[in-house]
Amino acid sequence: MAIQLTINDQLHHLDVAPDTPLLWVIRDQLELTGTKFGCGVASCGACTVHLNGTPIRSCVTPISVAAGGEIRTVEGLEGSGDPIAEAVQQAWGEKDVVQCGYCQSGQIMSAVGLLKETPNPSDEQIDSYMSGNVCRCATYVRVKDAIKTASDKLEG
Ligand code: FES
Ligand code: FES
Known part of the structure; x- marks a missing residue:
């Protein structure tokens, strides 16, 4: 599935299965490894990123839900002007x-x-x-x- 994703103000065009967890796209495809895998079931918070400014657990967020949204990871806080x-x-x-x-x-x-x-x-x-x-x-x-x-x- 072709997906557009804006992460840390950069637009990415990706080809991934719609049920792929956002966490794996962030870590494995985009190599932003500051976001961690802990439990995989939304119970530890290690994978927290922002979707449209709100914290979410990326381990249980399918990429199809995040598509079209603005994602920010810990790497994107530095110099964000926020x-x-x-x-x-x-x-x-x-x-x-x-x-x-x-x-x-x-x-x-x-x-x-x-x-x-x-x-x-x-x-x-x-x-x-x-x-x-x-x-x-x-x-x-x-x-x-x-x-x-x-x-x-x-x-x-
Ligand atoms: S890895 Fe534990 S909440 Fe996502
Ligand atoms: S798990 Fe070591 S600082 Fe939180």
Whole structure:
């Protein structure tokens, strides 16, 4: 099936089966390996990308659903000109959030999605929104701290 996909502001013409998960197109065909495979069943958040600005689990999103949409992966945050993306990336560095790193692109994509929806989230709102992003290194406290830091910077 011929598909047009815009990823990180670049248009791609692909020939893939319509039920191919977006994650495999991103990783295997486009070689954007920042997006990770964890569970494959929408339970860990490692594969989170944005579709039209909203976080989705790319492991369970068929390419046919994403076709025609605007996809952004973690690679596309850098230099995107999006102040929320920049504030989140900066806060992640300041708070030294990353441990092994495996879950972190998903955490960051979800954090950007959260702050787009809720610029000044409460602890409960952060916990609720981020609950689908699992971290086996248990960086949850630093993730929350970085989200608050980014929020404060954006508010200030
Ligand atoms: S790999 Fe997609 S949610 Fe776990
Ligand atoms: S930093 Fe290791 S899984 Fe989250």
